[in-house]
Amino acid sequence: MNIKRILTWGTFAVIIGLIVWGLIAASQKANRETASLPLTDEITASDWVVGNASSTSVLVEYSDFQCPACALYFPLVERLINESSTTMRFAYRHFPLTQHANAMPASQASEAAGLQGKFWEMYTMLFETHDEWENSTDVKTIFAGYATKLGLDMDKYTSDFASEAVIEKINNDMKSGIRAGVDSTPTFFLNGKKLANPQGYDEFKKIIDENINPQIES
């Protein structure tokens, strides 16, 4: 084996190794850190919020009801709300992506239910039944069925569903997300700071705890 041969294959090994190592490092780094704009649009009366009103911490989620990842995070968020509701509030904002044809109608259904005080009931219903309507071509009927199940006034629901006010509310949510650099769902902000999407409940809970109660860390 001569020097040239060693050099050739050495270069080969170094290049392949560097590419693979670099990509693994990049992938893990993207998981930990995320540089982004802060969320400047604070929680207002028009937001859907649960949790302790006097708490100073707030977790905001920009989400798309049809997005499979949002549906996967739904049980995590539910558990988080249950376990942290005394110290933290949770707000849901719409970010229906254009490639999801049923996301906008789902947001409309939730807002229409919200006008009858049942936003969170519809929110839960939509995520729990995600697989049933995700690819349906007649979601309006399916969502009307959910509205009936929730005991909503159907005349009001139907007119609210298509009302300009509801659509404007959803678009305003999206605009506030875009202002904060949201380009994918779900995107979480804790006290205005964008979080890297945690992989699993424990990681999520840890991030929240560390940010809400810094003393827990020590």
Add this chain to the structure above:
Amino acid sequence: MKILTHKLNLNLIPKWIPITILLLALIGFGDATYLVIEHFLNKIPPCSIGGCETVLSSSYSKVFGIPISLFGAIYYFAIITMIFAYFDTKKEILLRIPLFVSAIGLLCSIWLISIMAFVIKAFCPYCLVSAISSLIIFAVSCYTLMNYRDNNLVSG
């Protein structure tokens, strides 16, 4: 089918040809490998403006449970290896094989792009990068096979 049997005249082939193919294959390899890593790290792909996750989580993204990106990574790795082997040994066949194999890469890319365009109706930039690099590799291959045949040497 002269093209299939004629050897290449290595004396005529300019250096930029294997180097260009190598660089494109490295881009394709990095691109595909990134998707393989993301897949095996079990990341929940968020839904993004553009719809990459729609493509990557669709049933078309896997063949027998193996992500297509892994096939892509192996394809580009094979090309890279052969080009390096060609640099090492200067054997004509090691350059000719990648040139022919590039047609398979192009056909797969066309198939996948068609699925994105007509079936899933969403585009994943990572898949497009790979498709573009395989298209250029194919174009360079055609150019080489047509212009640098050695008319005196017939293989086999």
